[in-house]
Amino acid sequence: MDLADLSQRQKIIQHLEREGLKNVIFTNCVKDENVKQVIPAVTELVGSSCRYHRGENVELCIMVVGVPNVGKSSLINALRRQHLRKGKATRVGGEPGITRAVMSRIQVCERPLMFLLDTPGVLAPRIESVETGLKLALCGTVLDHLVGAESLADYLLYTLNRQRLFGSDLAGWPWLPRADGGLCRYVQHYGLDGACDDVVTVLKRVAVRLGKTQKVKVLTGTGDVTVVQPDYPAAAHDFLRTFRRGLLGAVMLDRDVLQGPLDP
Ligand SMILES: Nc1nc2c(ncn2[C@@H]2O[C@H](COP(=O)(O)OP(=O)(O)OP(=O)(O)O)[C@@H](O)[C@H]2O)c(=O)[nH]1
Numbered sequence: 001m002d003l004a005d006l007s008q009r010q011k012i013i014q015h016l017e018r019e020g021l022k023n024v025i026f027t028n029c030v031k032d033e034n035v036k037q038v039i040p041a042v043t044e045l046v047g048s049s050c051r052y053h054r055g056e057n058v059e060l061c062i063m064v065v066g067v068p069n070v071g072k073s074s075l076i077n078a079l080r081r082q083h084l085r086k087g088k089a090t091r092v093g094g095e096p097g098i099t100r101a102v103m104s105r106i107q108v109c110e111r112p113l114m115f116l117l118d119t120p121g122v123l124a125p126r127i128e129s130v131e132t133g134l135k136l137a138l139c140g141t142v143l144d145h146l147v148g149a150e151s152l153a154d155y156l157l158y159t160l161n162r163q164r165l166f167g168s169d170l171a172g173w174p175w176l177p178r179a180d181g182g183l184c185r186y187v188q189h190y191g192l193d194g195a196c197d198d199v200v201t202v203l204k205r206v207a208v209r210l211g212k213t214q215k216v217k218v219l220t221g222t223g224d225v226t227v228v229q230p231d232y233p234a235a236a237h238d239f240l241r242t243f244r245r246g247l248l249g250a251v252m253l254d255r256d257v258l259q260g261p262l263d264p
């Protein structure tokens with residue numbers, strides 16, 4: 001909830017309900033926001049399901065499932081912090097594939113006695129479209145080098161521009177209504193002159209600003225010449241990392257998927 005733009009919260013919930021997903025709780029597992037709502041909601045759901053009456057065992061054992069790198073292990077650790085005042089029980093990390101096997105059950109609550117099973121992230125065997133794949137990759141569900149950091153940076157720039165989240169009064173397209181409320185977006189963050197839809201130009205500026213340049217020897221007819229080139233891969237990685245840390249502001253990648261008119 002701290003990284004996604006939830007201004008269309010109701011539309012998101014309606015969309016998920018149409019897909020058969022109910023009881024949505026938006027959480028921030030780093031700052032433990034809304035995490036306390038999870039156990040009462042789960043207890044209520046299990047209690048009201050017919051499977052609950054199978055035996056006399058009162059303890060609950062729940063499995064946490066989801067795409068890679070979405071925060072499954074962080075949720076388990078956050079629940080332990082909140083309900084048991086205990087530290088980390090499962091490893092978390094900023095790339096997919098941190099949890100590699102179904103782990104032994106971890107206690108997250110005393111009353112009701114609840115255990116959670118951490119599981120490795122899973123993706124659907126077939127991703128419906130290239131764009132869905134790019135969105136998933138942008139969220140770090142696959143390793144960046146499998147898609148290519150520069151291609152991902154290009155898609156990120158396209159998304160930010162399409163949603164008009166460039167964030168500067170000097171932005172190159174002043175005739176478009178602003179959607180970002182003046183937040184610090186990529187134009188300010190990297191000190192650009194304005195919005196730009198050419199990823200090479202943006203990455204060049206990012207590289208120069210970060211001092212990520214490399215000296216390359218170029219063979220010419222009159223001998224070797226050393227030229228300074230922007231380090232495009234390093235700039236692309238920085239652009240992606242900055243976006244994933246929320247420093248370019250909250251973004252809702254699935255904005256185009258929501259039905260009905262959007263608020264400006
Ligand atoms: N900003 C933010 N970052 C989060 C949140 N939850 C988790 N993270 C970060 O997301 C990254 C992935 O978290 P994990 O808990 O390892 O994700 P996972 O789903 O267990 O990942 P796998 O085990 O690889 O499938 C880590 O860098 C976490 O710190 C959140 O609510 N907000």
Ligand SMILES: [Mg+2]
Nearest residue numbers: 072073098099
């Ligand atoms: Mg994990």
